[in-house]
Amino acid sequence: MWSDNRKDDGDKLKDARKKNFSGPHPLGERERLFDIGVRDQPEDSALDANELTQLMAAMRPRLHRYCTRMMGSAFDGEDVVQETLSNAVAACSAAGEILHPESWLLAIAHHAALDALRRRKRQGHQESDEALANLTDHGAQADARVAATASLAMFLHLSVVQRSCVVLADVLGYSLTETAAILSVSVPSVKAALHRGRGRLRELVGVSDAALPRLAEADLERLRAYAERFNARDFDALRDLLAEEVRLDLVSRARLAGRKDVSVYFTRYAESIGCSLSLGWAEHRPVLLATDPVVADAGVAYVILLDWTDDDRIIAIRDFRFAPYVMESLTVQRL
Template sequence: MFAGTHPLRTPERLSDIGVLDQPEACALDSDGLTQLMAAMRPRLHRYCTRMLGSAFDGEDVVQEALFNAAAAFPAAGEILRPESWLLGIAHNAALDALRRRKRQGLVESDEALANLADHGAQADARVAAAASLAMFLHLSIIQRSCVVLADVLGYSLTETAAILSVSVPAVKAALHRGRGRLRELVDVSEAALPRLAEADLERLRAYAERFNARDFDALRDLLSEEVRLDLVNRTRLAGRKDVSIYFTRYAEAPSCSLALGWAEHRPVLLVTDPAVAAAPVAYVILLDWVDERIVAIRDFRYAPYVMESLTVQRL
């Protein structure tokens, strides 16, 4: 399950790795669909993460978008611009997720635009890069989409307009206002971290200590009968019997260790593993508990791109 390692950086465009010689001008066949989705997954995550304001929620939307793309592909006909096609599906999945949150829709009102500060100086990619995920949520949906596509992912105005199915003037206007709004926000301090309840902190600390001591039988004893495992970008398992093998695989990874951390207003387990990445934190693991039993494990070992958008702190 844990064989192999994964790079922390991935090519920005499909042409960088030869998946498609001309990514925006050649037809996509069924043999190339899997390659397209694998190559684009980190890029889709960067987009969805900023649309949702969460690296974790962004990964949920990426999974939904890839499922939707696979379902739509047989009836899609000839796809001449596969990268834009897949990004468009991810954009729609992000909008669906935002609608489920009952947030503002894609089209903003003239009154809302009039109330936004309008700066003459154009922000560049450095401003977007400096912005936290939470800051993107202060932009309207159309502003957010345009800033992420143009300033984070590097698409042209024409490409951005095609992906979003809007006009180039609409993209220019949204970029102008979105960039100005981000300039207002980049110097705002983040809110203080909420205090973690002592019982929750002790439970996570005990899990990490047992893991680092390689007492995996004790960790198996914590699993509920209906526990779910999401080894992101690799596999999903359900039920205590099947999920138990998860710890067997970690027993074969002696360089791996856990520490307590905080990310996106929730406690996480920070994983250090030189076999996966040289960074101090290679990836994170999320645990959900009910009545002292683990009911869900979400492990990002095989989704290193998530760390590019995730800010973590040690507890």
């Protein structure tokens, strides 16, 4: 569950780009297959699962950058990334050669994000789909800087197609043709969506986010006590806080359920010297900010989320230690 053997993502991606992968297009629509480089013909050779694993590991930070901005949340974006990878594994179990695996995987991520947005709407959330007036274009480089500095919440003010195009073109650096292929739309449609989406982001940049909500004193004290016990290495006390049905998501590494299995989580941290926790706020909820020299030399290395029962037992732990790419899209404040 716990290992710090890391390979440079750039090296992984270079290796993965040399491979072809088998599997049907996630949409199951024949007319779109060649748009993203998928041959609709079975191959004699079976899919190499190790190559797919390598591709997914190398692409995961890029997938997160895309899904995060589609969802307007680094945490929800990671949920979509996990769904994307699960869908990719299922799709690759069938025959068919994929000529452009990066585009194929991003197409799966795009549709996973659309599914998540539809679920969000059904749950009562609303996405902005307003008509925008034509705005003067200030150049691709300037627009890329605007998109890179825009907060996640700002992307939710763009329609879904505008959001997709701006993230692919201005954040991830894909060409108009590549963006059109991934989204299965025309290049003129991409240009129009970019024009309107970039204009809307320029209007929003500089608008301050909502003020930091006030955390209830009881919630603050509960988090503070957890951090103090963690920093004192009193992990037995933390184990005592676990509910019987507690769930652990060690993002990008492992998932465990049940008090007995999750208790191992603290054993691993007991062996990790130098890691300490403090209180913070991110995406409208309290978080634990981890300083960990194994993961990052300075500053907040990653965050940990805790959910509690009504009787102050820990019901869920979501630890981003092995997903440091999340911090790129996450704005945190210390409490």
